[in-house]
Amino acid sequence: MRNVWTIASREYRHYFLSPVAYIVAFLILMLSGILFVFQIKSVQDAIYQGYPANPPTAANSVIYPTAFMMLFAAPALTMRLLSEEQRSGTIELLLTAPVKDWELVVGKWLGALLYMLTVFVITLIIPIVLNRLVEPGIDVKATLAGYIGLILLTAAFLAIGTAFSSMFPNQFAAFFATLIVIVILWWVVGWPANLIQSASGFFTYLHAYAHLNSMLQGSIALKDLVYFLSLIMTGLFVGTVAIEIRRWQ
Amino acid sequence: MIRATGLTKDYGSRRAIENLTFEANQGEIVGFLGPNGAGKTTTMRILTGFMPPTYGTAQVAGFDIIEESMEVRRRVGYLPETVPLYPDMTVYGYLKFMADLRHLPNPDDMIDEALELVGMIERADGYISNLSKGMRQRVGLAQALLHKPEVLILDEPTIGLDPAQVVEVRNIIREIGKQRTVMLSTHILSEAQQICDRVLILNRGHIVAEDTPENLQARLMGAERALLTVRGDSDGLAALLAKVKGIKNIKSLPDGSVEFQFEPGMDIRPEVARQTIQAGYDLLELRLLGLSLEEIFLELTRDSKISR
Numbered sequence A: 001m002r003n004v005w006t007i008a009s010r011e012y013r014h015y016f017l018s019p020v021a022y023i024v025a026f027l028i029l030m031l032s033g034i035l036f037v038f039q040i041k042s043v044q045d046a047i048y049q050g051y052p053a054n055p056p057t058a059a060n061s062v063i064y065p066t067a068f069m070m071l072f073a074a075p076a077l078t079m080r081l082l083s084e085e086q087r088s089g090t091i092e093l094l095l096t097a098p099v100k101d102w103e104l105v106v107g108k109w110l111g112a113l114l115y116m117l118t119v120f121v122i123t124l125i126i127p128i129v130l131n132r133l134v135e136p137g138i139d140v141k142a143t144l145a146g147y148i149g150l151i152l153l154t155a156a157f158l159a160i161g162t163a164f165s166s167m168f169p170n171q172f173a174a175f176f177a178t179l180i181v182i183v184i185l186w187w188v189v190g191w192p193a194n195l196i197q198s199a200s201g202f203f204t205y206l207h208a209y210a211h212l213n214s215m216l217q218g219s220i221a222l223k224d225l226v227y228f229l230s231l232i233m234t235g236l237f238v239g240t241v242a243i244e245i246r247r248w249q
Numbered sequence B: 001m002i003r004a005t006g007l008t009k010d011y012g013s014r015r016a017i018e019n020l021t022f023e024a025n026q027g028e029i030v031g032f033l034g035p036n037g038a039g040k041t042t043t044m045r046i047l048t049g050f051m052p053p054t055y056g057t058a059q060v061a062g063f064d065i066i067e068e069s070m071e072v073r074r075r076v077g078y079l080p081e082t083v084p085l086y087p088d089m090t091v092y093g094y095l096k097f098m099a100d101l102r103h104l105p106n107p108d109d110m111i112d113e114a115l116e117l118v119g120m121i122e123r124a125d126g127y128i129s130n131l132s133k134g135m136r137q138r139v140g141l142a143q144a145l146l147h148k149p150e151v152l153i154l155d156e157p158t159i160g161l162d163p164a165q166v167v168e169v170r171n172i173i174r175e176i177g178k179q180r181t182v183m184l185s186t187h188i189l190s191e192a193q194q195i196c197d198r199v200l201i202l203n204r205g206h207i208v209a210e211d212t213p214e215n216l217q218a219r220l221m222g223a224e225r226a227l228l229t230v231r232g233d234s235d236g237l238a239a240l241l242a243k244v245k246g247i248k249n250i251k252s253l254p255d256g257s258v259e260f261q262f263e264p265g266m267d268i269r270p271e272v273a274r275q276t277i278q279a280g281y282d283l284l285e286l287r288l289l290g291l292s293l294e295e296i297f298l299e300l301t302r303d304s305k306i307s308r
Helices: A002-015 A019-048 A058-078 A083-088 A091-095 A101-123 A125-133 A140-167 A171-188 A190-195 A200-206 A208-216 A222-248 B040-047 B069-075 B091-101 B107-118 B133-145 B163-177 B189-195 B213-220 B237-242 B269-278 B293-302
Strands: B002-011 B014-024 B029-033 B055-060 B076-079 B151-155 B181-186 B198-203 B206-211 B224-231 B247-252 B258-262 B282-289
Touching: A002 A101, A002 B091, A019 A058, A019 A101, A019 A125, A058 A101, A058 A125, A058 A140, A058 A171, A058 A208, A083 A091, A083 A171, A091 A101, A101 A125, A101 A140, A101 A222, A140 A171, A140 A208, A140 A222, A171 A190, A171 A208, A190 A200, A190 A208, A200 A208, A208 A222, B002 B040, B014 B040, B014 B055, B014 B181, B014 B198, B014 B206, B029 B040, B029 B163, B029 B189, B040 B055, B040 B151, B040 B181, B069 B076, B076 B133, B091 B107, B091 B133, B107 B133, B107 B163, B133 B151, B133 B163, B151 B163, B163 B181, B163 B189, B181 B189, B198 B213, B206 B213, B224 B237, B224 B269, B237 B247, B237 B258, B237 B269, B269 B282
Parallel strands: B029 B181, B029 B198, B076 B151, B151 B181
Antiparallel strands: B002 B014, B002 B055, B198 B206, B224 B258, B224 B282, B247 B258
């Protein structure tokens, strides 16, 4: 575990030197800031014009847009994790140090996750401010469950990215492979869920968006936890196997 | 201690090394010599646990490289051919990272010691991206030495260094080689000649010769060669030498000096000097030309003239 932490903290610090990481943080914070302002504005307009207004929620200004941004952010943040080590030859250093292959892969993934958690902590300003603006406060339970869902979704996407990064020495190959898989899980598997009635349950279960949505209702169901955790485990496992295969080639 | 038995590695259908068996003992510096693609890096990567062999096995520092890879990796210091550095880190940060991965008990002292040894202590806080190639090589070496490994495996350790640095690095290696096992690869033959106790010559994945540099030289040498240079006109010098007993294969070189061979063991230089001076020439130089490892190497890699 100590090695996981050593690798994760190096990776975490590296993100603060990386333009990609700053762009990701900037876009997420800017998008949720803009959506926050729009929500407040639309409530104001509704009140002026006498319409009933939906209270603004953290889900609409932070969690949905951030989850959407993660479709691109996860591949961008993970593409270089192991690809870069392979390209520059530093992989030779790590694979001949007394570090197990899984420790390397999990450490890399954890570094990326910690970086995203840092960004998410900054977004907490929005629900905190909303809570003061809205009477009688926001739905704390739904917000918390939503955040947990967002973290799990991010962790799963990053694990998929880490797996592809250990498969491809080319960063762009890793980026696009990750993007394709994530878009399929987030969006594309939603289509057959509606079309093929007989297998609808199966496709709905694969649908990442559906799981995040169910958590945003304020409940953390076991099936949602299992879904995200199994994606994370699969990603990390595939990443480790890819490193092992590389050794044997 | 390194003990390899029957190491074979296939990359797909291409066989990189075949049935390599060799040893390197404590207090010994063993050199791997061979042209590019001979299998030096492959062998080192197997010994360091970077990849497993297809067949065969090896013991490094008393542990099996396949079954006990972690134990081997703890005890080996490795400098790969492309020095693995993170340019965004400082020298200290990089070594601290490696020290943490190796769970060193007092990392700061060991980092200082390693940096002292490679002469980079005053650059500890500098970023690796700002270092010259020679300095990077030394940081890589510091990384390999950091945990005071029992076995040191260095892939082309002096490549890219300037002559002064080459001498420094060789001295460091020689110093370390007194107590530990060092295996290094090089294609600079004089380097192997200078610092290695034993040389393994590798060609197309096979060991074609294994001996001390001196013995290798002696084994291939049929005759000793010498060079004679006089001031001014050297006409008739070759004819003069032809009269000296034991001299053969006299060659006049374009610069006026004369190269000749004689039976090993009978040094005829005093006789040559006397004759030259008596004939009225101004003797400038008379020296032995050893058959360099370079020539042995070319000889061996052209065809496997001597086998083990």
